[in-house]
Amino acid sequence: MAEAIKSWVMAKGLQPGDRLPSESALIARFGMAKGTIREAIRLLEAQGLVTSRTGPGGGVFVHRVSDQRAATLLGNYFYFQDLTIEDVYQIREALEPELAASLAGKLDAGQLAELEDIMTRYAAPARDIGEERDQHIASLLFHARLAEMSQNPLLGFLIRFTANMLSDITVSRRLYAQLNRELWASGVGFQTRLIAALHDGDATAAREIMAEHMRTARRLMRLQETVLTQRFLAEGDLL
Amino acid sequence: MAEAIKSWVMAKGLQPGDRLPSESALIARFGMAKGTIREAIRLLEAQGLVTSRTGPGGGVFVHRVSDQRAATLLGNYFYFQDLTIEDVYQIREALEPELAASLAGKLDAGQLAELEDIMTRYAAPARDIGEERDQHIASLLFHARLAEMSQNPLLGFLIRFTANMLSDITVSRRLYAQLNRELWASGVGFQTRLIAALHDGDATAAREIMAEHMRTARRLMRLQETVLTQRFLAEGDLL
DNA sequence: CCCAATTTGTTCGTATGTATC
């Protein structure tokens, strides 16, 4: 029944911002009771396709599915799969270099400045765990912003999604607290060289710099996961 | 309010198949009216997190989000972005070779046989448009099955998703009707060599074969899109 | 085959909250 409304909306070619008929109008049109209509609207709302506002001029409106919503919905799917950090890095290692290459020479001065600005947030080594965590988040933000600059919506979404998913995993497992200095050192150097390559329009260099960074991060993460497992075995009640 | 139920479910650590309290029980527990509870359940249902059955022994059950559902939900997001075929191929060109490499030497005889079986469906050149369409679908099935064999759930999902999205786009635009013989010829040859490399456990060869196939398909698709645009201009009412 | 119990699904009437004019 939500499908009926959805296809009706698509048939009418409604665009984001357009208003759906009011509840009473939908009741009349589809010949269903208020509760049923409302449940159908909830189905659409959960998918992020509509939003509703109360009051005069309010109603139900077509809404473009937000990046956030799409990521959450897709995250629900992987909640039941058992993804490893290694799985996520396999994707990043394939996609991030591609992104870097495709952006070489395409960014304006403002965008390059923004990336440099983010970089300054971890120009200095972290002095405590809190700073270390902040730097880790900021470095993921660097990738997320880069992804938003992509002309390819699919590529941009996937990179933001994997970066966020990694952020969730690592923060929840407190991996960031153990990240060693090597990652920090390689991270700053990498971004400096990457921004230069992007500025110069050197796609090959940008790709290779990013690829190397991914390989390094993946290797370090792999080490951390080993450490983590050892800790679990040492601390927890042994089987 | 659906979030309250969702977090309650996660707090209880319910697993797929576990039953949620009945509507009346939820009404008692959360102190809300039946309609409100039902709307909340619809929100979870739309996300694919629960399903419900009527009758004795029925109720609302935790459900692992299906592949299908996740793909549909993610597809809604991209409905509002304007994705091009080129965008999708940029992802495939990055991911498919990675998949091929990671599966080299990991498939058993049954899996290899299944891939060969799919291949036989387009061993001969298509004689009419209908056959051509079937072959196009079958070739996408080849990629989808290969993706399901991946040990990486994220990689598998993304490849199935991009292949399906491409299938939707091309079928709806009737591109398949224009696919030329070069794609068919290269397709069969590619799969034969790919299966051999997978069997031999030659990851490097598998990656390169797939990469070459993707480059070829992407190039041909690009030509087709040009043709399609020209047709629109020739046929439709000119501006 | 039918009957009864259980649980979700649907309907209606009414009341409340909220934002606009």
Next chain:
DNA sequence: AGATACATACGAACAAATTGG
């Protein structure tokens, strides 16, 4: 401040589907 228009919430009744005796 008050009227209006809209979504939101409540409660009671009835319908449909499924299972077991």
